[in-house]
Amino acid sequence: MGLMPDDLIVLALAIPLFTAAGVFLASSWPNLREGITLLGSVLLFFTVIALLPDVLAGERPSLQLAEILPGLNISFTIEPLGMLFATVAATLWPINSLYSFGYMRGNNEGNQTRFYLFFAIALSSVMGIAFAGNLITLFVFYELITLSTYPLVTHAGHAKARDAGRIYLGLLISTSIGLLLPAIIWVWYLTGTTDFVAGGILKDHINGPLLTLLAVMFIFGIGKAAVMPVHKWLPAAMVAPTPVSALLHAVAVVKAGVFSVVKVIAYIFGLEILKDAPGIDWLLGAACFTVVVASIVALQQDNLKRRLAYSTIGQLSYVVMGALILAPLSMVGAALHIVVHAFGKITLFFAAGAIYTASKKAEVSQLNGIAKRMPSTMAAFSIGALSMIALPPVAGFLSKWYLLLGASQEQQYMAMAVIVLSTLLTAGYFVPIIYAAYLKDEDAVQKRDHGEAPLLMVIALSFTACATVLLFFFPELPLALAQAVGVVTP
Amino acid sequence: MIIEHLPALQVVLPLLAAPICFLIPNNRLAGLFSVLVTWVAFVISIALVMATQDGNELHYSFGGWEPPWGIEYTIDTLNSYVLLIVSGIAAVVFPYSMTSIKKEIPQSHHRLFFTSMLLCFAGLLGMTTTGDAFNLFVLLEISSLSSYTLISLGRDRRALTASFQYLIMGTIGATFILIGVGLLYALTGTLNMADLAMRISSIGESRTLQAAFTFLLVGFGLKLAMFPLHLWLPNAYAYAPSAVSAFIGATATKVAIYALLRFLFTIFGVEFSFEAMQVHWLLMPLAVMSIMFASIVAVFQDGIKKLLAYSSVAQIGYMLLGISLANATGLTATLLHLFNHALMKGGLFLILGAIAYTISSTRIDDVRGLGKAMPLTMAAFVVGALSLIGVPLTVGFISKWYLILATLEKGYWPLTVIILISSLIAVVYMWRVIEKAYFHPRPEGSPTASEAPMSLLLPAWLLISANVYFGINTDLSIGLASSAASMLMGGPN
Numbered sequence: 013m014g015l016m017p018d019d020l021i022v023l024a025l026a027i028p029l030f031t032a033a034g035v036f037l038a039s040s041w042p043n044l045r046e047g048i049t050l051l052g053s054v055l056l057f058f059t060v061i062a063l064l065p066d067v068l069a070g071e072r073p074s075l076q077l078a079e080i081l082p083g084l085n086i087s088f089t090i091e092p093l094g095m096l097f098a099t100v101a102a103t104l105w106p107i108n109s110l111y112s113f114g115y116m117r118g119n120n121e122g123n124q125t126r127f128y129l130f131f132a133i134a135l136s137s138v139m140g141i142a143f144a145g146n147l148i149t150l151f152v153f154y155e156l157i158t159l160s161t162y163p164l165v166t167h168a169g170h171a172k173a174r175d176a177g178r179i180y181l182g183l184l185i186s187t188s189i190g191l192l193l194p195a196i197i198w199v200w201y202l203t204g205t206t207d208f209v210a211g212g213i214l215k216d217h218i219n220g221p222l223l224t225l226l227a228v229m230f231i232f233g234i235g236k237a238a239v240m241p242v243h244k245w246l247p248a249a250m251v252a253p254t255p256v257s258a259l260l261h262a263v264a265v266v267k268a269g270v271f272s273v274v275k276v277i278a279y280i281f282g283l284e285i286l287k288d289a290p291g292i293d294w295l296l297g298a299a300c301f302t303v304v305v306a307s308i309v310a311l312q313q314d315n316l317k318r319r320l321a322y323s324t325i326g327q328l329s330y331v332v333m334g335a336l337i338l339a340p341l342s343m344v345g346a347a348l349h350i351v352v353h354a355f356g357k358i359t360l361f362f363a364a365g366a367i368y369t370a371s372k373k374a375e376v377s378q379l380n381g382i383a384k385r386m387p388s389t390m391a392a393f394s395i396g397a398l399s400m401i402a403l404p405p406v407a408g409f410l411s412k413w414y415l416l417l418g419a420s421q422e423q424q425y426m427a428m429a430v431i432v433l434s435t436l437l438t439a440g441y442f443v444p445i446i447y448a449a450y451l452k453d454e455d456a457v458q459k460r461d462h463g464e465a466p467l468l469m470v471i472a473l474s475f476t477a478c479a480t481v482l483l484f485f486f487p488e489l490p491l492a493l494a495q496a497v498g499v500v501t502p
Numbered sequence: 503m504i505i506e507h508l509p510a511l512q513v514v515l516p517l518l519a520a521p522i523c524f525l526i527p528n529n530r531l532a533g534l535f536s537v538l539v540t541w542v543a544f545v546i547s548i549a550l551v552m553a554t555q556d557g558n559e560l561h562y563s564f565g566g567w568e569p570p571w572g573i574e575y576t577i578d579t580l581n582s583y584v585l586l587i588v589s590g591i592a593a594v595v596f597p598y599s600m601t602s603i604k605k606e607i608p609q610s611h612h613r614l615f616f617t618s619m620l621l622c623f624a625g626l627l628g629m630t631t632t633g634d635a636f637n638l639f640v641l642l643e644i645s646s647l648s649s650y651t652l653i654s655l656g657r658d659r660r661a662l663t664a665s666f667q668y669l670i671m672g673t674i675g676a677t678f679i680l681i682g683v684g685l686l687y688a689l690t691g692t693l694n695m696a697d698l699a700m701r702i703s704s705i706g707e708s709r710t711l712q713a714a715f716t717f718l719l720v721g722f723g724l725k726l727a728m729f730p731l732h733l734w735l736p737n738a739y740a741y742a743p744s745a746v747s748a749f750i751g752a753t754a755t756k757v758a759i760y761a762l763l764r765f766l767f768t769i770f771g772v773e774f775s776f777e778a779m780q781v782h783w784l785l786m787p788l789a790v791m792s793i794m795f796a797s798i799v800a801v802f803q804d805g806i807k808k809l810l811a812y813s814s815v816a817q818i819g820y821m822l823l824g825i826s827l828a829n830a831t832g833l834t835a836t837l838l839h840l841f842n843h844a845l846m847k848g849g850l851f852l853i854l855g856a857i858a859y860t861i862s863s864t865r866i867d868d869v870r871g872l873g874k875a876m877p878l879t880m881a882a883f884v885v886g887a888l889s890l891i892g893v894p895l896t897v898g899f900i901s902k903w904y905l906i907l908a909t910l911e912k913g914y915w916p917l918t919v920i921i922l923i924s925s926l927i928a929v930v931y932m933w934r935v936i937e938k939a940y941f942h943p944r945p946e947g948s949p950t951a952s953e954a955p956m957s958l959l960l961p962a963w964l965l966i967s968a969n970v971y972f973g974i975n976t977d978l979s980i981g982l983a984s985s986a987a988s989m990l991m992g993g994p995n
Contacts, residue, residue: 078974078975080894080895080900080973080974080976081900081903081976081980084903086895086974148894151894152893152894152895155893155894159888163940166941169941174937174941177937177941178937181929181933185926185929186926186929189891189892189922189925189926189929190922190923190926193922194906194918194922197903197906197907197910198910201907201910
């Protein structure tokens with residue numbers, strides 16, 4: 013086939029959109045509709061994979077769609093970090109689709125067409141943000157993700173879901189328009205461009221406290237990264253059906269946030285000039301604070317999904333921390349963490365959704381002895397939890413290793429202490445669940461006869477669990493891409 | 503050559519068509535006739551834009567009386583741009599109105615409606631084209647009187663009080679303008695704009711000149727709904743028939759802004775307006791207040807039309823803010839927003855018309871569940887809302903970008919913050935509607951709603967897609983706006 017990388021970029025954006033259109037047209041035939049979703053997700057996977065060899069070989073395929081204003085383009089450039097993010101999202105979409113079919117049918121959810129429709133649109137936006145060649149393109153797709161996931165968050169449609177949707181939209185839109193957009197305009201005003209250039213574009217344009225202010229505007233303006241105090245939307249969004257929480261809030265939305273943070277630090281600021289910004293350590297401190305506090309809050313949550321949500325907030329700030337340590341090695345760690353956390357967390361969410369579908373249990377305290385009834389699900393859950401704690405031989409270990417290496421290289425002892433402390437805290441909120449599930453006896457009162465969740469869901473969660481383990485043994489591909497990110501940020 | 507006569511034809515054609523339209527016995531034919539007129543006028547305005555593209559000016563002396571004695575029509579880059587906006591909106595709204603008035607205006611008034619619309623259209627085009635200060639007043643009255651009639655045609659009885667309120671306020675405004683023009687005539691002995699500009703620049707300090715300036719500023723302030731002179735606008739927009747809200751909302755205030763620009767920049771000159779009179783220190787706080795207050799008031803409205811009307815007051819604030827920055831970028835932002843705001847408000851009001859046509863209401867509580875019942879209509883509303891908020895890839899973003907750039911160039915960053923805050927408030931008030939439409943079920947016992955007819959949807963979608971098209975392809979709007987802005991900043995010649 014004579015497909016050029018340019019065409020592949022267009023395809024990667026268009027396939028999910030066509031899928032959305034197909035889903036809309038096939039709304040009266042559920043099997044056909046689900047078939048279209050699956051087909052679209054598989055096609056997207058192959059499209060993204062087809063881009064990999066070029067990017068690994070050091071090429072940077074790019075494409076300009078439109079020039080809005082002089083120096084302000086909608087354009088795409090694929091660099092290793094974006095490739096990494098796109099690959100993760102495109103790999104997990106088909107699996108998540110399988111899981112969704114099981115979940116949505118198993119729980120008799122309404123409005124399923126709307127669900128698959130916006131899911132596909134969200135995926136298109138994820139591709140857009142991953143391949144964005146400049147800040148303005150990134151911003152467009154960033155907002156599109158917010159808007160297209162809003163109907164997914166409020167899917168249930170009841171008052172609680174609408175309230176959650178309002179918090180979700182309110183926080184994400186107000187931070188992005190209130191802080192991120194002015195930061196972008198400021199960058200354009202200073203440099204006349206918003207292109208992502210390896211090593212940054214702000215050198216010689218800005219320094220001193222203003223530079224720190226700009227960094228603060230970016231870090232908190234990208235509300236999807238959920239650095240405290242801009243994290244409230246994430247637990248609120250957990251009212252969404254579990255497949256949404258799984259793909260969008262463990263992978264697409266939150267990762268779009270931290271991905272943007274890493275991208276801005278690596279390709280707009282550049283590590284060098286940030287090192288001289290006064291008070292930049294406080295920003296790192298904010299990320300460290302988030303890691304620790306989110307873990308402590310997670311300890312107190314009884315609702316399983318809320319516990320996972322707070323765990324996500326903490327894990328996201330690892331990535332922000334990795335970027336803000338400002339060492340190439342910690343950059344590699346940050347990029348890797350986007351991948352390994354995605355696989356680990358999606359496994360955990362899948363398991364939580366499977367438990368809910370099979371037993372209607374959503375609280376941690378109800379899970380005593382559940383491993384006997386749902387052995388595969390709990391095995392996968394344990395693997396995901398180990399990855400969060402970062403024990404070998406699970407993928408979570410890899411990224412933390414690089415984060416620690418980077419931190420020690422830069423002598424950021426605070427960051428190192430936080431990583432160690434939060435590892436203990438993570439163990440603190442996951443190990444009791446595993447303990448209860450395997451070793452405690454089922455409560456007599458809550459006895460309810462059930463077995464495993466629908467087969468499709470079990471297949472999906474087993475797959476991601478296996479992938480989490482395999483990533484530890486075969487990390488070559490993500491590592492190669494992550495190291496390429498580290499290399500371009502001298 | 504026909505091109506020489508186009509400046510006159512642009513105005514005379516709809517003006518003559520109005521009485522003919524009234525004489526056509528058949529309502530439908532009268533409607534079709536008026537649509538045809540607007541389309542021809544649109545073509546003429548395109549020809550005029552093309553003729554003035556490279557900085558040319560077209561002059562037309564009525565009856566062969568040379569200026570400064572006769573009435574002269576002058577077309578330059580600025581007013582050909584405004585003509586394009588006005589006639590473009592008319593070309594979309596007139597066909598739309600043929601369907602929309604069926605449910606809003608009794609059969610017997612249809613011809614009156616089309617006649618008044620044509621008169622209003624002619625008046626607005628004339629205000630934009632004329633090079634004569636007194637003629638501008640006359641045409642302003644033509645457009646105003648016909649718009650009072652149009653507003654009073656609204657189905658709601660409150661349309662009558664709204665129209666009366668507008669009549670009183672509008673007449674006060676027009677009187678102020680007349681006094682201003684009279685003072686200028688007393689001072690200089692001429693009414694021709696170019697001539698006025700030349701003579702005023704040679705007059706030194708003069709109390710009469712300052713008084714004329716003030717009268718004109720307040721008069722146009724009333725017509726363009728500058729805070730706190732905006733009180734007539736929300737009711738007028740809210741109770742008028744939908745096609746009228748769309749047409750007047752998208753064009754009338756724009757033309758008033760144009761007239762203000764003409765007086766501030768061309769006739770009085772940048773030096774007098776901004777250095778001697780320091781007008782920007784008056785405009786800026788008023789602009790900020792309209793942006794903030796009107797946005798906040800919009801959040802608490804129960805009717806969507808009133809909500810959009812208050813949002814219009816806020817948007818007019820943006821335009822005034824651009825003027826008050828007194829630099830080329832700010833002026834470009836103002837001119838761009840004339841174009842862009844016409845597209846977004848025109849589109850949104852047309853959508854509201856489609857909603858009103860279907861469910862006979864535009865209250866926020868009544869649009870519950872319409873997301874499912876009228877997917878195409880509500881999807882257009884969402885796109886229009888995004889444009890109003892200023893999301894990238896829509897025209898709203900382009901305007902805000904230029905406005906923010908202008909504030910940064912001046913170093914007035916608190917203004918940047920205000921623009922961003924008001925964008926956020928826009929999210930709040932537009933989202934109230936969207937949430938009701940998509941995430942609430944249809945209220946019990948409400949009539950079943952289905953998609954609006956194509957004859958309403960098509961024009962609405964045309965304007966809404968223009969919001970996206972000109973949000974991506976900005977060559978036309980920015981090209982015209984920036985060349986008009988540089989012409990204004992460059993002084994009278």
